[in-house]
Amino acid sequence: MSAVEEKLAELGLSLPEVAAPLASYVPAVRTGAYVYTAGQLPMVEGKLGVTGKVGAEVTPEEAKELARTCALNALAALKSVVVDLDKIVRVVKVVGFVASAPDFTGQPGVINGASELLGEVLGAKGVHARSAVGVAVLPLDAPVEVEFQFEVAD
Incomplete structure (x- = not known):
């Protein structure tokens, strides 16, 4: 178990199974020293537990938790490509859609949910540039x- 996974366990979390793609793409791809994930939805065991618009059917607090789930799913997608999460040098960029x-x-x-989880798990390696947009x-x-x-x- 990697140090990253040990830290997740300390937080009472574990990596989920990699979310199956919903269309024609892969969960993550590596090019050189970088891994890019596909957009991660807050899937848990292959299902969305919550749907709707934030500020209407979904509260900002609920959405922030969902963003945490997206970050966990991203770490699982990353692990599927690099095998060992201790190879993370840093999180470069996070782009969140709400x-x-x-x-x-x-x-x-809302997207702070993902950013804060990365900081809790990765410390200084989790500090990143970010965009958070409404759609x-x-x-x-x-x-x-x-x-x-x-x-x-490598």
């Missing part, structure tokens, strides 16, 4: 989708 009610403007707070709709009516770019060692 399916938002028309008057909802708290997208950064009209996401696949499967998911409230949140997050993609990640990691730098990894």
Whole structure:
């Protein structure tokens, strides 16, 4: 078990199975020192537990937890490519999409769920650049989708 997985266990978390792609793509791809994940939905055991727009059917607090789930799913996708999560050099970029009610403007707070989890698990390696944007709709009516770019060692 990697030190990253040990830290997850200390937090009462574990890596899920890699979420199956919903269309024609792979969960993560490596090129050189970088791994890019596909957009990660907050899938748990192959299902979305919550659907709808943040600021309407979904509270910002619920959505923040869903963003944490997206980050866990991203770590699982990363592991499927690099095998050992201790190869993480740093998280480079996080891009979060929040399916938002028309008057909802708290997208950064929602995506903090993913950013904070990465910080808890990876420490300084988890500090990253980020975008958090509101969108009209996401696949499967998911409230949140997050993609990640990691730098990894050989």
